[in-house]
Each structure stands twice: as structure tokens, then as C-alpha cells.
Amino acid sequence: MTEQIDIIQNIKRLFTREEFPAKTLLVKEGTLTKKLFYIDRGCCRAWFNNDGRDVTYQFLFEGNFASSFETIISNEVSWYSVETLEPTVMYSVGIEDFRNRMDQHPHIKAFYYHYVEKRLLFYQKLFVAHIKDSPEQRYRELLAQHPEIVLRVPQHYIASFLGITSVSLSRIRNRK
Amino acid sequence: MTEQIDIIQNIKRLFTREEFPAKTLLVKEGTLTKKLFYIDRGCCRAWFNNDGRDVTYQFLFEGNFASSFETIISNEVSWYSVETLEPTVMYSVGIEDFRNRMDQHPHIKAFYYHYVEKRLLFYQKLFVAHIKDSPEQRYRELLAQHPEIVLRVPQHYIASFLGITSVSLSRIRNRK
DNA sequence: GTCTGACGATAACAATTGTTAATTAATCAC
DNA sequence: GTGATTAATTAACAATTGTTATCGTCAGAC
Incomplete structure (x- = not known):
């Protein structure tokens, strides 16, 4: 837990602080995302276009990360967009930069994979809630x-x- | 891809081959799972009890792994059961044994986390399919x-x- | 073979949700 | 503030799904 706090403090120290007004597009559907965002204050939604209609599939609040996992994992274009819903304070880092830091610092890699594990369980529960x-x-x-x-x-x-x-x-x- | 095949061959070499008839319970809801199974032949379903009714939320076929992620990740009891649907050939390894091997062999760890990443995207898509x-x-x-x-x-x-x-x-x- | 239980199809009806449209409320830009 | 746009509510009706029950088929137990 203290380790968790250390990581967050490292993020704030090493990433770039940015502020965005509401309705700012951070990730654009169909493109390669350039940055990974840590949300310090504010919230976002992730959505995609489904036959002309927006489908919102995720809300992201303080303490979460916003980016395209597809881009981070396998350099594929994002199938969704992310935009701010409120005025937001972010800490950002370039994807390439983030990958290098993961390779150089095992604890960042461990933190990232722990995050991925948690997200897996989160989506599994979300899916299960829909069928039950x-x-x-x-x-x-x-x-x-x-x-x-x-x-x-x-x-x-x-x-x-x-x-x-x-x-x-x-x-x-x-x-x- | 060839690396993938190597890993599978290592699994068959290092894990224990086991055969099960249909309807064998491999993971029991509410317990700590002892083994991780690699499915070589046959298929399984994962389900849980919801107010007296079975809810099946996952099918597992050849090339997949069956176990309780909760147990592997954080030693929590499983909220679901897994049973074979057909006569099945498995390669199994004890959870503790698996954790040790991950710590000793970076390529096993990398394979595991790559699998977790893929599962995350899989469940994300499954959830999205339900809302759209x-x-x-x-x-x-x-x-x-x-x-x-x-x-x-x-x-x-x-x-x-x-x-x-x-x-x-x-x-x-x-x-x- | 016979019995039993599990599985899938079908019917009738209730409950819920989708669709479209009209109305009101809230928000934003100027 | 005023006007324009967007969001939320409500209504009427269509479509879909849930519920309960019945029936036929099939597979396995004995």
C-alpha cells in the first residue's frame, strides 16, 4: 500500500502535469494514441461509434489511467475515444517513453501488470453482472x-x- | 509465434498429464484452487450459483487455461466453479509450484502476463458486446x-x- | 426393456424494454 | 439576460424477453 503511494508520487514527479477543460478529446477512435494519462482530478468517459450512435462503455475517475491499451500492448489503433467530462488535471507520459521506463524499472512493470490484472477482474465482473x-x-x-x-x-x-x-x-x- | 509453441511444449513437458471424464469438477466455488490446468483436449465451463440458478459465464477450449485467477493473483477463494463438459486431457501444475516457476523463469512470467493482457481485452469486448x-x-x-x-x-x-x-x-x- | 431425468420446443400470458414523438427542464454561448 | 441547444421526462405503441407449464425426444441407470 505504501508502495502504491510511492508509485503515484513517482508518477506525479516523472510525468508531465496537464490541465484540460471538459469535453477535451484525449484519445481518438481509429488513431494511434501518443500518451498515457494518469487522472489526478476530474473524470473521463470512453466511448465508440456504433452505427452512428455513441456507446459509452467506461468511466474513469481520479487514480485511474486513460489511454488505449491496444496501442500500449500491440501498437494497434484505438477502437474507442476518450474525452474529459469535467475540467481535469492529468499527468501524462508518451507511450514510447512509458515502455522504456517499464523496461528499465521492474517495479513500474510490476505495477503496470498488477493494474492489468485488476482491470481483468473488473471487466470480468462487469460482464458477469450483465448476464446475471x-x-x-x-x-x-x-x-x-x-x-x-x-x-x-x-x-x-x-x-x-x-x-x-x-x-x-x-x-x-x-x-x- | 514459435516462442508460443515452445511454451506449450514446455507446459506439456513440465506439467502433469491428467485425464478427466465429462462433468468432473476442477474448481469448486468458495474454495482455494490448488492447480492450474492447461486444456489439451476437451472443454469446460465456468459457472457460479446465483440465487439457486447456475450462471455459466465462460467456456474454455483447447489451448486455454482453467483455474481461479483470484487464487493465483491474491490467494482468495474462487467465486465460481469449473467443470469439464467433455472427456478432457489436461496438463496441471500446483498453484504454488506455478508461482515459483514464474519467479524463476522470466519467460514464463512474460507469457503469463501476456495471457492476462489478452484476457483483459477479451472480457472488455465481451462486456462491450452486451451493451451494444x-x-x-x-x-x-x-x-x-x-x-x-x-x-x-x-x-x-x-x-x-x-x-x-x-x-x-x-x-x-x-x-x- | 423400462424408467427416470435432462434437454429442447412450443404456447400463453405478464413484464420489460425499445422506438418515436411531444413537452419540459437545464445548460451553454453570446 | 436571451436564445439556442442539449438533456430528461412522459406517453403511446411495438417488439422482445421472462415466466410457467406442457410435451416430445433422447440418453443413461438399473
Whole structure:
């Protein structure tokens, strides 16, 4: 845990501090992402275009990383975009630079892979929630487990994240 | 790619070959898993109990690994069970033994983390498919992308995996 | 062989969600 | 502030899925 804090402090020391207003595009669908962002303050959403409609599949808050994993892992273009939802404070590093640091510092590599492991378990749970629960149950669960999302994110993005229409989410919210 | 093949050959050389009939329980929900299995021949399903109903959330075929990631990563008990669906040939290794080998052989560690990265992207896509597609679209997609699942696995497990009832899957299959 | 249980198809009905459109509320730009 | 745009609510109806139950088939146990 103290090791975790050390890593965060190293990030703040070694990465470049940047500030962005709301609705800034950090990662653009179909391109090679140049930077990895650590979110110090603010939040983002990741989404992609599905037959002309936005599908938001992820919210990222303080303490998380925003980038295209595909680019980091295998230099493929991103299939999604990332944009800020609020004025945001980031610490960024170039992807190539990040890869070099991982090779040079085993503890950075270990931290990165631990993060990947956690993300794997996170997405596994997210998927499982979709096959075992109804949309209403998923909303209640989101409210209970991640109230910050419901408080800080516009409803139609949450509806998209839950896999339902904004009309349906509005109905669920207004059930007795 | 040749490196991949080397790793598989090492697995077959270093792990213990085991054969299991269909319906053998390899991982039991709520327990600490003792082994990591490499599937050489046959297939498995991973599932858990949800208010008295089985929910199958994963099928594992030849070339995949079966175990509890939670146990490997952080020594927590498994929240799911794994059982064979067909007579199966496995290569197994004790979890503790596997951890030691990872520490001693960097290429095993690299292989493991590469596998974790791939699984992360896999589950991310699985989750995304659930928020962007209808159950019918997901079934058609499964049929197109993974026909082996539809051919080798009983329908009610597939329905569970798709997040619908077996009645609904039967209807979808019989739409013109 | 016969019995049993598991599996899949089908039917009838309830409940939920999607779609479209209209209305109100909130937010943003100037 | 004012006007324009975007977001959220509500309504009406269509489409889909869930639920429960019945039936036929098949495989395995004995």
C-alpha cells in the first residue's frame, strides 16, 4: 500500500502535469494514441461509434489511467475515444517513453501488470453482472457501489453504459 | 509465434498429464484452487450459483487455461466453479509450484502476463458486446465467431452465457 | 426393456424494454 | 439576460424477453 503511494508520487514527479477543460478529446477512435494519462482530478468517459450512435462503455475517475491499451500492448489503433467530462488535471507520459521506463524499472512493470490484472477482474465482473442481472438491478447496483458515477455523469451516458436507452433509465429511476 | 509453441511444449513437458471424464469438477466455488490446468483436449465451463440458478459465464477450449485467477493473483477463494463438459486431457501444475516457476523463469512470467493482457481485452469486448447488441445479435455473433461453442455446448449453457433464458434462445434460433 | 431425468420446443400470458414523438427542464454561448 | 441547444421526462405503441407449464425426444441407470 505504501508502495502504491510511492508509485503515484513517482508518477506525479516523472510525468508531465496537464490541465484540460471538459469535453477535451484525449484519445481518438481509429488513431494511434501518443500518451498515457494518469487522472489526478476530474473524470473521463470512453466511448465508440456504433452505427452512428455513441456507446459509452467506461468511466474513469481520479487514480485511474486513460489511454488505449491496444496501442500500449500491440501498437494497434484505438477502437474507442476518450474525452474529459469535467475540467481535469492529468499527468501524462508518451507511450514510447512509458515502455522504456517499464523496461528499465521492474517495479513500474510490476505495477503496470498488477493494474492489468485488476482491470481483468473488473471487466470480468462487469460482464458477469450483465448476464446475471436485469437492467434495473444493474442500475441499483451501480447506485450502491459507484454513487460517484451517478452523481457526476450525465444520465444518457449512464444509460449507454448500462446497455439500455435513456428513456428506459428514466423509467427505472422513477419507479416507486 | 514459435516462442508460443515452445511454451506449450514446455507446459506439456513440465506439467502433469491428467485425464478427466465429462462433468468432473476442477474448481469448486468458495474454495482455494490448488492447480492450474492447461486444456489439451476437451472443454469446460465456468459457472457460479446465483440465487439457486447456475450462471455459466465462460467456456474454455483447447489451448486455454482453467483455474481461479483470484487464487493465483491474491490467494482468495474462487467465486465460481469449473467443470469439464467433455472427456478432457489436461496438463496441471500446483498453484504454488506455478508461482515459483514464474519467479524463476522470466519467460514464463512474460507469457503469463501476456495471457492476462489478452484476457483483459477479451472480457472488455465481451462486456462491450452486451451493451451494444441485442440478445439476438449476440447469438448471431457467437455463431459466426465461435461456432465451436454452439456445436459442442448444450444450449441452456449458451443461453446462460448470453444472458437470456433457454426459452428465449430457442425462440431466437427458430426465427426464420 | 423400462424408467427416470435432462434437454429442447412450443404456447400463453405478464413484464420489460425499445422506438418515436411531444413537452419540459437545464445548460451553454453570446 | 436571451436564445439556442442539449438533456430528461412522459406517453403511446411495438417488439422482445421472462415466466410457467406442457410435451416430445433422447440418453443413461438399473
